[in-house]
């Protein structure tokens with residue numbers, strides 16, 4: 001260790017998750033053990049169809065058999081071009097069993113984008129739904145296999161498949177990338193399993209627990225929602241995207257399926273809470289709610305606890321590049337003026353807040369958040385340049401890999417981490433450093449505001465802020481109220497009311513759409 005690294009070591013009061021040895025089995029092997037122990041327990045539900053552990057395991061074995069017969073090599077990337085379904089779940093497990101790496105691709109993408117992702121990932125095999133166009137597959141020279149191979153394909157018993165190692169590639173998720181070119185974050189089995197076990201612990205998932213699978217297959221949180229319950233005898237309840245648009249129907253399904261664990265992005269939580277406030281009923285079965293993916297406001301949490309005082313909220317923070325979430329905070333109550341934190345590191349994960357030099361900052365100073373340890377993925381597939389920009393060696397703990405998030409945060413004195421904002425959202429306006437998160441927080445304090453989003457817009461050679469909020473109706477005094485609380489430079493030039501925010505496929509606020517709206521109505 002260098003002298004400098006030695007010197008900063010003393011500064012690190014926080015950021016080290018508990019050490020917990022990982023089991024000597026991969027996630028799919030733990031699922032197989034469950035399937036042997038409780039073959040007739042329900043593993044997965046979709047549109048009223050129920051698969052037992054034995055059925056799901058058999059379907060996954062058929063997939064593994066088909067892939068190996070088609071010549072899949074260890075770590076070969078298998079694209080799954082399909083909607084979420086029971087067969088999709090079996091495809092994921094089958095790929096792991098066969099030693100391949102899973103890459104989800106949305107069949108609704110334009111052909112050109114599908115071909116591009118296949119090409120970037122180096123995928124040679126794809127499991128595809130019936131009605132997927134062959135054009136992009138041909139263009140990328142990828143062999144297509146049916147999503148659910150016929151029973152005639154010799155099922156591959158797990159024992160005959162070469163054992164998948166800890167460090168083997170497990171999956172790839174493409175994120176849009178700030179330059180517009182997609183980046184394929186590639187993660188390994190150990191990081192995936194570590195995260196699954198953390199979710200099982202924090203959400204107290206056990207035999208019989210039903211977990212809602214709400215997220216798009218192209219958003220990495222779909223992975224834990226689908227797989228975590230399957231490692232402990234629980235079940236996953238796949239929820240179609242259409243249902244997410246119909247809250248009463250969604251709540252009814254959650255109740256009918258006895259769902260105990262539900263995870264949402266904060267923008268969607270606002271939608272649900274608004275319905276509960278109008279008299280819809282939360283399912284009695286719900287025991288834990290998760291939020292992730294973007295900052296959650298204290299206001300929406302306060303409103304949640306008014307409706308569901310006994311259902312704790314887990315705020316989970318992380319990044320696709322680091323096997324999903326790296327910190328968890330279990331919140332059991334909230335006051336409007338309280339600070340939301342993202343909690344403490346999960347097991348086997350190290351979180352630092354670092355300065356420009358890459359070394360931990362003093363005490364509670366704001367810096368960039370980094371992750372080290374088993375969670376850190378391999379980087380961006382076939383993209384060494386962008387990998388080198390974000391991934392590297394941990395300077396304080398030689399031998400560990402580190403991922404730089406581009407997020408800013410700081411430690412609270414009690415060891416919890418606070419997320420402040422993203423590096424690319426920090427701007428200087430008339431020389432004043434502006435965090436959009438701070439402006440959003442003030443906007444949320446205005447009575448009647450349900451959700452707030454502030455974006456940075458170009459303004460000639462300079463920049464300006466554009467603010468958006470959702471509320472029952474436009475609030476004429478919003479500018480005045482903000483001006484009372486913020487320095488002039490921080491008051492957005494425009495403040496627009498919307499009945500609700502446009503959302504991305506992942507359910508986060510669609511900031512690009514807001515920017516377009518701002519440009520078109522300027």
Ligand code: ADP
Nearest residue numbers: 220292293294295316317318319320324407419
């Ligand atoms: P994830 O799958 O964990 O949501 P993504 O890769 O889609 O990860 O996005 C990661 C980024 O999302 C983080 O770097 C951070 O900016 C933001 N983010 C994720 N979770 C939270 C959270 N709980 N609070 C605030 N921001 C979050």
